[in-house]
Amino acid sequence: MCTMIAEQIEIEGSGKGQAGWFVVRRADVSFDHPFHAPYEHALNIDFVDVAQGPGVRVAVELSAESARALVASIQAVLARAEAGNFAIPEDLPASS
Amino acid sequence: MQLTDSYQGMLAETVVWPGGRGDTLHAYLARPLGPGPFPGVVLVHHMPGWDSWYFDATRKFAAQGYVAVSPNLYERTGHGTPEDVAAAVRAEGGVADDDVLADLAATLATLRAQPYLSGKVGIFGTCSGGRHAYLAACRLRGFDAVVDCWGGNVVMAPGDLSPKRPVAPLDYTVDLSCPLLGLFGAEDRSPTPEQVAVHEAALKQHNKAFSFHMYPDAGHGFFYHERPMYRQAQAVDGWAKVWAFFGERLATRA
Numbered sequence: 001m002c003t004m005i006a007e008q009i010e011i012e013g014s015g016k017g018q019a020g021w022f023v024v025r026r027a028d029v030s031f032d033h034p035f036h037a038p039y040e041h042a043l044n045i046d047f048v049d050v051a052q053g054p055g056v057r058v059a060v061e062l063s064a065e066s067a068r069a070l071v072a073s074i075q076a077v078l079a080r081a082e083a084g085n086f087a088i089p090e091d092l093p094a095s096s
Numbered sequence: 097m098q099l100t101d102s103y104q105g106m107l108a109e110t111v112v113w114p115g116g117r118g119d120t121l122h123a124y125l126a127r128p129l130g131p132g133p134f135p136g137v138v139l140v141h142h143m144p145g146w147d148s149w150y151f152d153a154t155r156k157f158a159a160q161g162y163v164a165v166s167p168n169l170y171e172r173t174g175h176g177t178p179e180d181v182a183a184a185v186r187a188e189g190g191v192a193d194d195d196v197l198a199d200l201a202a203t204l205a206t207l208r209a210q211p212y213l214s215g216k217v218g219i220f221g222t223c224s225g226g227r228h229a230y231l232a233a234c235r236l237r238g239f240d241a242v243v244d245c246w247g248g249n250v251v252m253a254p255g256d257l258s259p260k261r262p263v264a265p266l267d268y269t270v271d272l273s274c275p276l277l278g279l280f281g282a283e284d285r286s287p288t289p290e291q292v293a294v295h296e297a298a299l300k301q302h303n304k305a306f307s308f309h310m311y312p313d314a315g316h317g318f319f320y321h322e323r324p325m326y327r328q329a330q331a332v333d334g335w336a337k338v339w340a341f342f343g344e345r346l347a348t349r350a
Contacts, residue, residue, distance in 0.1 A: 002143055002223055002248040002286045002316070004256070006189050028187030033143050033223070035179045038324040040285065040316050046183050054184040055176040 003041060006030035015047040015058035022056050025049045034061035043067035105129035106158045113206045115171060116198020123167040123203065124151050126158035132212035135346035138203055138239075139166035140221030140228045142317075143190070145182030146170060149320060157220075160339060162346070163213055167203045169196055169228075190224065192260040193231060200232045208238065216240045216346040220338070221247065223317060227265055233276065234268035241345035243277045243338055246316055248286030251294045269298040276306040277341040279334045281314035281327075309337060 007029045015024040024047045034042035047058040062070065098104070108126035115121035128134055137157050141150045146168040157164035170185050172195070185191060207217060218241040221229030226247025233242035249256065252264035276299070280292050289310060299306045311318065311330040318327040319334060
């Protein structure tokens with residue numbers, strides 16, 4: 001843990017991991033050493049369900065620039081959805 | 097030295113050994129075949145976890161004539177692939193310094209109890225493991241030499257302290273109990289060359305025996321042959337310094 005820059009946020013949704021789909025309960029966001037991306041540090045996001053153990057995880061490791069572009073893209077898509085009066089995620093019934 | 101007509105053999109296996117706080121830990125143990133006595137080395141794994149690089153490194157030490165043991169410091173997080181377990185630890189902000197020290201103290205005691213041990217034990221770590229190795233050499237007794245490879249956060253700003261890491265390792269320098277070898281990259285961001293200089297000044301202030309080497313054209317983790325940060329010439333020289341240092345400090349007195 002060389003930077004120790006990490007946050008956890010409670011979220012709702014689904015992720016597809018090694019064993020198939022699972023209910024995502026939390027996103028772990030860090031800027032620290034990645035396992036695969038060829039950077040000393042990366043913006044890492046793990047979508048997890050801690051109750052099912054460390055192996056239930058969808059992981060991405062992004063360059064800082066890519067992470068910022070992703071954030072902007074998500075915001076832009078959500079803004080278009082709101083402008084189009086589509087049901088945005090928080091309007092949908094919570095998954096069981 | 098390897099000779100074409102000499103016998104070489106080792107035993108390498110996963111063991112379950114005592115950990116800190118009465119727990120048990122998985123550990124990877126590799127040792128030369130034969131009764132010994134052999135010097136020992138504890139390998140403290142890095143932030144990416146108890147992974148294949150550390151298994152390789154443990155066997156590498158055994159091939160050099162050491163009883164080498166690398167404990168799984170992420171044991172309490174659960175089991176799975178090293179990456180998944182390390183990701184879970186990363187999300188929790190790492191492991192607590194006191195937990196690591198308790199596990200390393202237990203590992204040291206168990207290693208010292210083995211019948212093939214010479215009585216000399218070193219400790220080696222990279223990345224967060226370098227930091228933990230240094231911390232162990234300061235706060236525990238029983239290590240005869242320590243190698244810190246690019247351990248970040250030895251020098252910590254007050255704002256970086258946390259319940260898991262309440263005291264900067266630098267502040268324990270007065271208690272360093274054995275000679276220290278430090279290997280660093282000039283392009284590293286943690287530790288930066290400036291932080292290494294602060295560490296060096298503290299070691300000099302307390303009259304500690306140490307040798308620091310700052311490699312140009314190298315950043316963090318320049319031993320890691322599977323990663324882009326690998327630097328061949330610096331790694332070869334760094335390993336040579338490790339063998340020379342442990343060879344001198346862990347040799348059994350006649």
